[in-house]
Amino acid sequence: MTRLAGSSKLLRAMNASAALAHLLEPGGLTRADLRKLTELSTPTISEVLRRLTEAGLVTVVGHNSGRPGPNAEIYAANPDAAYAAAVSVRDIGASRAPSVVAALCDLTGTVRARIERNVDFLHTDPKDALVEVVAALRDEAGIPEDGIHHVQLGVAGSYDSRAETIRHVDVHGFARPGLVPEIAAALGTRIGVDNDVNLAAIAERRRGVGRDADGFALLWLGQEGLGLAIDIGGTLMRGARGGAGEIGYMPLYAPDSTHRKIDLQDLVGGAAVLALGQDHGITGTTPLEVVTSAAADPGAAGEFFGQLADRISVGLAAVIAVLDPSLVVLAGPVAHAGGETLLAAVTAAVRRAAPLESTIAVTSIDDDAVLLGTLDAGLSAVREALIAEIRDN
Amino acid sequence: MTRLAGSSKLLRAMNASAALAHLLEPGGLTRADLRKLTELSTPTISEVLRRLTEAGLVTVVGHNSGRPGPNAEIYAANPDAAYAAAVSVRDIGASRAPSVVAALCDLTGTVRARIERNVDFLHTDPKDALVEVVAALRDEAGIPEDGIHHVQLGVAGSYDSRAETIRHVDVHGFARPGLVPEIAAALGTRIGVDNDVNLAAIAERRRGVGRDADGFALLWLGQEGLGLAIDIGGTLMRGARGGAGEIGYMPLYAPDSTHRKIDLQDLVGGAAVLALGQDHGITGTTPLEVVTSAAADPGAAGEFFGQLADRISVGLAAVIAVLDPSLVVLAGPVAHAGGETLLAAVTAAVRRAAPLESTIAVTSIDDDAVLLGTLDAGLSAVREALIAEIRDN
DNA sequence: CTATTGCTTAATCAGTTTTACTATTCTAGG
DNA sequence: CCTAGAATAGTAAAACTGATTAAGCAATAG
Incomplete structure (x- = not known):
């Protein structure tokens, strides 16, 4: 308490930080609005706004009209008071996608710059690459040297925030202990790191099907591996060492020793999806291609989706039993490509396996969910920093 | 924010609620202590204490001495300012234990009364039984009619706090919708309901091996079923409908259709433990007896513990993969009886199944963990109610 | 022109802190 | 053993800060 x-x-x-918190939400507010939201008196609101305006955090963005009396001023957070940068780093692997995707947004969340790079991390130090990318973002958006308050990094690995170390990461160079503080020092900004699946869940919470859920579990079906993110009322569960949701390594029960030990990755990882597709005569050389072509002809691929869904339900059943989420979101390239067909198959399979009370849905984000989530996380960090700064200045 | x-x-x-929060912790405090803790000035502390004392929430419990100057007064929360009652209801089933165990404690946590009843819920309405038990507690402790501020109920089922309904409960009469508000009305106090395994986890957090953990998962191995509680920094994860941790229903992966569908309850539930014991020629007619006699002669029962541990590790592996807890606690009668022998076997089995970073431990609570946890939960509720009352009176 | 609304100014109120002071108790020195 | 001095506990008075209430002025729709 x-x-x-x-x-x-x-x-x-x-009072100032409460007002700022409200003003950071999208949409402008008049003094009267703030009065209602904060339950403070008019003179106090005026005083608070005066200070926030003087500090450059808030500006007048318009005027009310259409009602009797003077036109009320509409206030909103100053978009240029701070910027957040997001950098998503990924292992290129089977897909030929760029290895670094980055974006920069202002305090209202408007994207001001977006770039893609194909950095060869075998020959480039992560720190140098990061510094270069952030500088490029700043250039493209035309933002002063010290404008960026926070850089958020998304990687396909688990981030141990206590040890400030990235673990289980495939991209070369990122597992080095001490890397994250080094990057922070080189950039001269605050820095946040998180797992890509967690970040996709943040995007799902803010712009996707998780918007109104009181909590959800997001199962990420990627080109390579799979992952899980757990959202509880808007905050993510990361586990003791950031390893929560690393279900690829979850061993499966083998009733007798005749079956070799397998884990969930062997069942629904990218390689397994590819192999399953080939077993069913579906064309494609990557998991994404297989699922895409299967989804194009759901009639012929019914068996494929059925078996894939059965496998997915193995992992989901464990997740549902442990967490009892109100909503399960299927996300990642494979799930996105599978769409409604996959959703129907998974729903049926899970219902067969366990008494199902959780709703299952497919992601509603078409853009790069990880990048969007990274931006969202960076923006939240900036906003909280501003609010805290005001609160205990 | x-x-x-x-x-x-x-x-x-x-300021008053901050001071009260500190005074509710065990151990008295002087004005100087409170000054340091709250960073308030001496006159303010005096004023706050004056008000709290007038409200009867705080009393002088002693005087400092041995240092120069006047003897400072030592303040502490008034034990008799409020009481909490705890009632643990259980299905008698295979064990012959009482079906209702209840206790009452004062604001400092001192137990003032404890009773056991063998209520036949087939012929008694839960509401009537509860009212009778609480009245008996009040009598035994000699406490006035309105002294009890909160009654905490523990049941072997999942409690959906949104619907105010108990689900998956074996004790007759408790699943009836609307029961909980009825009980609250009949008792005339606030009421809290929670799953027995969750409550055991609360006890483990406050008095057991979970005391200093930043989070842990508690696997409950009971005489009948099994359960899981998830503690994250002192708060429990309950899931969308209070069903988090209902891992007994977790279906297990069957690689081909020759194996019938089984769930975790079939593997490590009480009946399964009993059967496994009999397969290994261990004497005993209840799961608890089997494990107790096995633990008495670990040499002969090595095989039994090994197989039991293998089965337990199936569930634990899923839990660890999903949650990444820093600590896993084995609790419940079976785990308690298995003790260090079981712990060693489970640790080995989990390490074999998955890269293990979580510590595994056996409960360190010898008394009725569920009842203790229920008391703790009730006490916390009373304290938070008092603090909130002060805060927004 | 009037009623209504936006916003500011002045006066008041509540709560905390600073400063000053008194009272109490331990310690040290005769 | 007694007493002076130092340190501490707590209170009282005055000053300070920030919020609210009340009053008033200006702007605008109808």
């Missing part, structure tokens, strides 16, 4: 104590200074800081 | 806003009234309430 609240153990904050203090004097009138604390009060002022709290 | 903090969106609280208000005027000096809020400040006073916050």
Whole structure:
């Protein structure tokens, strides 16, 4: 419970930070709106807005009209008060996609720059690449040297925030201990790192099917591996060492020793999907191609989807039993390509395996979910930093 | 982030509630201690203590001495300011234990009364039984009619706090929708309901091996079923409908159709433990007896423990992959009886199945963990209610 | 022109802190 | 053993900060 104590200074800081928090939400607010939201009196709201405006965090963005009396001023957070950068790094592997995708947005979330790079991390130090990419973003958006407050990094691995170390990562050079503080020092900004699947879940929470859920589990079916993100009321469960959701390594029960030990990755990882597709005579040289062509002709690929769904339901059943999520989201390239056909098959398979109370859905994000989520995470970090700064300045 | 806003009234309430929160912790505090803890000035501390004392929430419990100057007064929460009652209801099933165990404690956590009943719920309405038990507790402790602020109920089922309904419960009469509000009305107190395994985890967090963990998963191996509780930094994950941790229903992967569908309950539930024991020629007519006699002669029962541990590791592997807990606690009668022998076997089995980073431990609570946890939960509820009451009176 | 609304100014109020002071108790020195 | 001095506990008064209430002025729709 609240153990904050203090004097009138604390009060002022709290009121300013409460107002700023409301102003950071999209859509402008008049003094009257803020009055209702914060339950503060008019003079106090004026005073708070005066200070926030002086600090450059808030600006007048318009005027009300159409009602009697003077036109009320509409305030909103100043878009240029701070910027957040997002960098998504991935193993190129089977797909031929760029290995670095990055974007920059202002305080209102508007994307100001977006670039793609094909960095060869075998011959480039991650720190140098990061610095170069962030500088390029700044150039493209035309933003001053110190404009970026936070750089958020997304990687296909688990991030141990306590040890500040990235683990289980395939991209060369990123597992080096001490890398993250080095990058932070080189960039001169705050830095956040998170698992790509977690970041996709953040995007799903803010713009996708997870928007109104009180919590959900997101199963990521990627070209290579698979992953899980757990959202509880908007916050992600990361586990003791950032390893929560690393279900690819989950061993499966073998009733007797005649079956070799297999894990979930062997069942629904990219290689397994590719092999399953070939068994069913479906064309394609990557998992994504296989599922895409199967989804194009669901009639012929019914058997394929059925078996794939059965395998997916093995993992989902464990997740549902442990977490009881109200919603399960299927995401990642394979799930996106499978679409409604895959969804129907998985729903049926899970219902067969266990009494199902969770809703299952497919991601509704068509753009690069990981990048969008990384941006969202970076933006949240910037906003919280601003609010905290106001609160305990 | 903090969106609280208000005027000096809020400040006073916050300061009072912060002080009360500190005073509710065990051990008395002087004004000087509170000064350091809250960073408030001496006059303010005096004022806050004056108000809290007037409200009867705080009393002087002693005087400092041995240092120069006047003897400082030592303040602490008044034990008799409020009481919490805990009632643990269980299905008698194979064990012959009482079906209702209840206790009452004061605000400092001292147990003032404890009773056991063997209520036949086939012929008694839960509401009537609850009212009777709580009245008996009050009598035994000699506490006035309105002294009990909160009654906490523990049941072997999942509690959906949104629907105020108990699900998956074996005890007759408790699944009836609307029961919980009825009980609350009949008792005239606040009421809390939770799953027995969750409550055992609360006890483990406050008095057991989970004390210093930043999070843990508790696997409950009971006489009948099994369950899981997930503690994240002191708060429990309950899932969308209170069904998180209902891993008994978790279906297991069957690589081909020759194996019938089985779930985890079939593998490590009480009946399975009993059967496994009999297969290995271990004496005993209940799961607890089997494990107890096996643990008495670990040399002869090595094979039994090995196979049991293999089965347990199936469930644990899924839990660890999904949650990445820093600690896994084995609890419940079977685990308690298995002790260090079982622990060693399970640790070995899990290590074989998956790269293990989580520590595994056996519960360190010898008393009725569920009842203790229920008391703890009730006490926390009372304390938070008092703090909140002060805060926004 | 009037009613209504937006916003500011002045006066008041509540709560905390600073400063000053008194009272109490231990320690040290005679 | 007694007493002076130092350190600490707690209170009282005054000053300070920030919020609210009340009053008033300006702007605008109808």
